[in-house]
Amino acid sequence: MRFNKQEVVFNEVNIQMIDRRLQRQLFAKPICSYKISREACERLRSHGINAFDRCEGETPYYIDLPRLSGSNIKQHFESIASRLSKPYLQLIERLPSLPEIPKNWKLLSGWTAYGKDSHFRIDCPSDEILVFDTEVLVNESHAPIIAVAASSDFWYLWVSSRLLSSTRSTKSVAMDDLIRFYPDGSPLSSPKCIIGHFVSYDRARIFEEYLIESLDWIKGASLNSLLDVFKFYCQKEPYQNKALRALFEKGSKGDVIDNFQALATYCANDVKMTFETFKNLWKLYQERFPHPATFYGLLEMGSMYLPINSSWIDFQERANQSYDDLNEKQKRLLRRLAEDALQKHNGNDKSYEKDPWLWDLDWSKPKKPANKTEGARFLASLPKWYRELIPKPMKDNYKSGPALITAQMKIAPKLLRLCWKGLPLHYDQTLKWGTLIPGRVPKPVGDPRYYDQSQSDESPAHQILPIFKVTKTSAAGVDELMFPYREYLHYWRKEIEERLCNVSSRTAFEARTNPDPRDNLLLDELRRSVEVMPLDLNIVKRLVSSLKSISANSREEPIEPNKSLPPIYENLGELQARGVLFWENRDRYEADHLVRWTSASRRKKLRRWATDTINPEIPTCWFCPLPNEAGTGHPVGSPLSKPFQVHIASGRLYSSPPDGKGEDHSADQILRDHIRASFWQSYSKRVIVLKRGMGSCGRRYGAILPQVIAAGTISRRAVEPLWLTASNADPERLGSEIKAMVQAPPGFCLVGADVDSQEMWIASLIGDSVVGFQGGTPYGWMTLEGSKAKGTDLHTKTANLIGIKRNEAKVLNYARLYGSGLEFTKHLLSKFQSKLRPEETSLKAEKLMRATKGRRVLVHLGKGSKGEVETKHIWKDGTESCVFNALEAIARSPEPRTPVLGAQITRTLTPKAVKDDFLPSRINWVVQSSAVDYLHCLLVFMAWLIKKYNLRARLCISIHDEVRYLCDQRCADQIALALQSVAYFSSVEIDTCLRKDPLNDCKTPSNPDGLGATYNVPKGRSLTIAEIIKRTGGMMEPFDYEACAPATNDA
Known part of the structure; x- marks a missing residue:
């Protein structure tokens, strides 16, 4: 390859193009x-x-x-993909059937081969293609305990030496505990094919996979259970005895030895079912994914390899210690709050009954003890909720106080006095966390349990009591509690005036959708409910006057004669919970009994925002649940969980000071520490370390084999529980430097690049194809030529259009590309800008949708074959109209396939199966599955260049839109040039660790001093194409390692 400067070329809309000579060569x-x-x-x-x-x-x-292998890039690509895939495809064709499963197995360590009438010990199976399965003893360790493989001629059984050892096994795993497939000293370059179910799990137990040399292996995997896959594709019942599975999950080495014949046969049956399933799936796969690049791309994805060293163990110890310190800090704060609540409310005056958060705690105390010890007397003075926080036995630990308290407990939000949009949080035993919406009128009116029986000018007839009894049911029985209604109303009053008693409410009422005679009646009901609330008379009068003004200038809708209106009383809670948005909903009076007969999308629209309280049942209030990121209808288990971080930052969720004055940042501090710890709390469970025998020759080096499902989603994106989901290093997330703990051994480095705005430019390319040239659509032009500095890129244009931040606009733009509509856009805007009134949120969302997707219009296509007029809906007049029309055309085609490699959508989402449903999911599939095609193309080209130019490199990891290769330090620049030769990256990173930015020191709560000071990791380099050309001379030739200087440790 040679690089020379050329003239600048521009197309029809002044988008810069590649050089003409290169165009001629490629096309x-x-x-x-x-x-x-x-x-x-x-x-x-x-x-x-x-x-x-x-x-x-x-x-x-x-x-x-x-020189291309063909006359153009398309032919060249098909040629090299076929060449790379051919050895493995030939191996697959050579496995027509399996022999009969042996009747008797020998309990011998290592490999034993079983022929038709004989068995014999071997070092390793010599077959080039095998079907394979392995089992572990879960309670013992993650090491394999037995494994079975089969070829067309032999069955093979491998038994771990740990099973036959008389010494007690350790949890740690050494290299000698792993399964070998190559004899010592044999070359590892010959292609080998291993077929398995969830084979990335089995791969982690194979010796050769931990060697730094790249193996020519093929491995196939499936995400679902083998039994389910076998039943679905083979249409018959599995051969397995499920009871035997439990011996591997819960048994011991002795159980395996006692049941060895049955368990070895169980493992062999897994192999047999895997083989039969694979035969059925392979034909289907070839039909649905015909391009050889798809096949080879999957092989590459299954070979990911993450090198580690002793820093990996140090990192875990630091992260665990930091996690423990943060937990202890949280507990100290919560303990102080618990002790403050006890000191304030533990007197005989029952002041807790007037606290909107603490009233429903169990304040009961035990009977006075017979003995008079100090501990017994002290415990007898404590309420039950406090005693439950003291470690047992309490008589020995009472001086330690509420040492068991954590942020995950239900009592934490109460002690923190959390408010949601101005209202104290309430916990319902059935409905979980939410707020109470006052306004219900207990029936019958005048019931002495709920109504004040005295009358005066200050206390009108039938006024509700300021405090009354309610019942709460628990496992211990039924408790009677006193509900502080008046105290709760003090918070509600401020909110109701802001939500309903203002100018925007009057405007929204006058402009309400689908005016209804019940609208005025509902406001009358709300005024009557306010009149009986236990508030000061002047406050009641002010609220009633404000509510009257809402409909003062509005024409009252006539009620049709002889028409009875359904009851509207229960809509009072909806009106208060939704505020002015209530008037925008044309279905605001839909009866609940109709909801279950409607479509899913309509049910979501009709769902109630306010429901009856259940446990405890409070007859004066409705319950409004906190929003759940999982969707409507899902209760919130803790308001101190990760999804509520944005609500704390926006001020929706906050901690109310005990005296009602000033600010209390306890919730902020608790949540900040909780969020800091949540990353490691989740990911530490997914981290397993081979502390014993890392690497060879006494060196403290090793490798992690990610358990990747190469096509684990509908859109064929890879799935893996840790490395493909972990965020990059974040100063506020403990343990988030985990990726940087993947560190190249001496003499090696990591070279890789990120694809800028990958899915956006793929979508724009599909849209531009309708016009016929790049940048011909507004979306395409802004993606390719838009400048952040000039304010002409897509995200800046969106931000300026509706007055939001650029990062927020980026979220909205991607959400729209993934299929979100108007309602979700409103939801995101309300999260970004908490001070926006609902009607302002709606206006901004509608403006954005009109400017981007445009208008939905019906067009006539002419007469069809049967003479009927054919029509279809298209998008028009928006910057993204062409893009979505093109994406919808692919998604609605009879057999949707990706434009480049022709990969077909899952059968469950074809138009034949779902008609017009799930269109957003199908559009999302077109974009994301095309991105997977792009990744497979990149991997194929890189594999070809690595082989062609003798580069010592292997795929380290691919995380959706980024790739990293582990390579010999001496050929790092050549790998960088190869990447730029495959795709035009804005930069290529050369580094000694895995991180997004090679200059980022990855400072986090568990790594406050950074990678350089703590782990001696130097900064990497980010190279542009010009810098790469300068370093390499712009040439690629077969690499001569002997002519190069020895590799150094610098990136």
Whole structure:
């Protein structure tokens, strides 16, 4: 490859193109000169884009590529993908059937081969293609205990030496505990094919997979259980005895030895079912994924390899210690709050009954003890909720106080006095966390349990009592509690005036959707409910007057004669919970009994925001649940969980000071520490370390084999529980430097790159294909040519359009691409800008949708074959209209396939199966599955270049839109040049650890001093194409390692 500077070339809308010579080489035809398209430029101008002005452009470089295997890039690509895949495809064709399962197995360590009438010891199976399964003793360790493999001629059984050892096994795993497939000293370069179910799990127990040399292996995997997959694809019952599975999950070495014959046969039956399932799936796979690049891309994805060293163990120890310190800090704060609550409310005056948070705790005390010890007397003075926080036995630990308290407990939000949008949080035993909406009127009116029986000017007839009894049911029985209604109303009053008694409420009422005679009646009901609330008379009068003003200028809708209106009383809670949004909903009076007969989308729209309280039952209030990120209908288990971080930051969720004055940042501090700890709390459970025998020759080096499902989602994205989901290093997340603990051994480094805005440019490319040239649509132009500095990129344009931050606009733009509509856009806007009134949120969301997706219009396509007029809906007049029309065209086609590699959508989402349903999911599939095609193409080209130019490199990891290769330090620049030769990256990173930014020191709560000071990790380099050319001379040739200087440890 040679690089030379060339002239700058621009297309019809002044988008810079690749050099003409390179175009001719890649596409096998000359490109005529580009002429400015005035029509396209004018169309872009209508969306605020000036495509007439031409930028200077970047200096182009002509790449003198190797001779193509074909006349153009498409043929070349098919040729090299076929060449790379051919050895493995041939192996698969050579496995027509399996022999009969042996009747008797020998309990011998290592490998034993079983022929038709004989068995014999071997070092390793020599077959090039095998079906394989392994089992572990879960209670013992993660090491394999037995394994079975089968070829067309033999069955093989491997038994771990740990099973036959008389010494007690340890939890740690050594290299000698792993399964070998190559004899010592044999070359590892010959292709080998192993077929298994969830084979990435089995791979982690194979010796050769931990060697730094890349193996030519094929491994196939499935995400669902083998039994389920076998039943589905083979249409028959599995051979397995499920009871035997429990021996591996809960048994001991003795149990395995006692049941050895049955368990070995169990493992062999797994192999047999895997083989039969694979035969059925393989034919289906070839039909649905015909391109060889898809196949080889999956092979590469299954070979990920993460090198580690002693820093990995040090990191865990530091993270665990930091986690313990944060937990202790949280507990100290919560203990102080518990002790403050006890000191304030533990007197005989029962002051807790007037506290909106603490009233429903169990304040009961035990009977006075017979003995008079200090501990017994002290415990007898404590309420039950406090005693439950003292470690047992309490008589020995009473001086330690509420040492058991944690942020996960139900009592924590109460002690923190958490408020949601101005209202104290309430916990219902059935409905979980939410707030109470006052306004219900207990029936019958005048019931002495709930109504004040005295009358005066200050206390009108039938006024509700300021405090009354309610009941709460628990496992211990039924408790009577006193509900502080008046205290709760003090918080509600401020909120009701802000939500309903203001100018925006009057405006929303006058402009309400679908005016209904019940609207005025509902406001009358709300005024009557306010009149009986136990508030000061002047406050009641002010609220009633404000509510009257809402409908003062509105025409009262007539009620049709002889028409009875359904009861509207229960809608009072809805009105208060939703505020002005209630008037925008045309279905605001839908009866609950209709909800279950409607579609899922309509049920979501009709769901009630306020429901009756259940346990405790409070007859004066409705219950409004806290929002759940999982969707409507899901209760919230803890308001101190991760999804509520944004609500704390926006001020929706906050801690009310005990005296009602000033600010209390206890909740902020608790949540901040809780969020800091949550990352490690979750991910530490997924981390397993081979502390014993890391690497060889006494060196403290090792490897992690990610358990990747190469096509684990509907869109064929890879799935893995840790490395593909872990966030990058964050100063506020303990343990988030975990990726940087993947560190290259001496003499090696990591080289990789990220694809900028990958899914956006794929979508824009599909949209531009309708016009016929790049940047011909507004979405395409902003993606390719838009400048953040000039304010012409997609995210900045969106931010300026509706007055939000650029990062917030980015979230909205991607959400829309993934199928979100108007309602979700409103939801996101309300999260971003908590001070926006609901009607302002709606206006901004509608403005954004009109400007981007445009209008939905019906177009006539003419008469069909049967003479009927054919129509379809399209998007029009938006910056993204062309894109979504093109994406929908693919998604609605009879057999949706990706444009490049022809991968087909899952059968469950084809139009034949779902008609017009799940369209957002199918559009999302077009984009994300095309991104997977792009990744597979990249991996195939890199594999070809690595082989062609003798580069010592292997895939380290691919995380959706980024790839990293582990390579010999001496050929790092050549790998960087290879990456730039495959795809035009803005930069290529060369580093000694796995991190997004090679200059980021990854400072976190568990790594406050950074990677350099703590782990001696130097900064990496980020190289542009010009810098790579300068370092390599712009040439790639077969690499000569002997001519190179010895590798160093510097990146």
